[in-house]
Amino acid sequence: MALEILMPALSPTMEEGTLAKWLVAEGDRVQSGDLLAEIETDKATMExxxxxxxxxxxxxxxxxTANVKVNSAIAILLEDGDAADATAVPAQSTEVAVAPTPVSGTANATAPNETGRAVPTPVSSxxxxxxxxxxLARRIAADHGLDLAKITGSGPKGR
Known part of the structure; x- marks a missing residue:
C-alpha cells in the first residue's frame, strides 16, 4: 500500500513552510531515518x-515550493510489492505553490540564480x-511588492 509523506510541523506554531530541497529522487530506496528533504520555516531550515x-x-x-501547508502530501512512498501505478495523486492533496513575482524597481528586485530560484537583491534606499x-521582513516586503525605503519601522532605530 502506498503511503503519503506529509509536510511535517517542525514547530508547534508552524502552519506552512518551504520545501527548499529534495535529498532523494523518485525511485530511490529509503530506510527509516534517511534524510528526505530540507524544509525551511520562517525561523530555520531543518532536515x-x-x-x-x-x-x-x-x-x-x-x-x-513555498507556502506548503502542514499535513499536505508532499510525496508518495511505495512499500515492497507496490506497483508504480499506486503513485496517483491523492484527492486530499492540498499543497499550495506560490511563485515569486518579479517586482519592478531596484529597491526590492529579485534576480534568478543558476538554480532558477529567485534571490533577493540587497535593499538600500x-x-x-x-x-x-x-x-524575513525583506522577503515579505518583496513578496508584497513593498519598498522598504518608504516604510518606517516600529523597532529600535526604525527597524
Whole structure:
C-alpha cells in the first residue's frame, strides 16, 4: 500500500513552510531515518527524515515550493510489492505553490540564480544608505511588492 509523506510541523506554531530541497529522487530506496528533504520555516531550515522504509514513488511538491501547508502530501512512498501505478495523486492533496513575482524597481528586485530560484537583491534606499530589516521582513516586503525605503519601522532605530 502506498503511503503519503506529509509536510511535517517542525514547530508547534508552524502552519506552512518551504520545501527548499529534495535529498532523494523518485525511485530511490529509503530506510527509516534517511534524510528526505530540507524544509525551511520562517525561523530555520531543518532536515526531514523518513519514518518508514520503501521506494520514493512520486515527488508531489517541487523543490523550492513555498507556502506548503502542514499535513499536505508532499510525496508518495511505495512499500515492497507496490506497483508504480499506486503513485496517483491523492484527492486530499492540498499543497499550495506560490511563485515569486518579479517586482519592478531596484529597491526590492529579485534576480534568478543558476538554480532558477529567485534571490533577493540587497535593499538600500535611494540615497544609498542601508536599510535595516531582517531577512524575513525583506522577503515579505518583496513578496508584497513593498519598498522598504518608504516604510518606517516600529523597532529600535526604525527597524
Amino acid at each position: 526531514f527524515e523518513a519514518v518508514d522504509e520503501g521506494v520514493i514513488g512520486k515527488l508531489l511538491v517541487a523543490e523550492g 535611494n540615497d544609498s544608505t542601508r536599510i535595516f530589516a531582517s531577512p
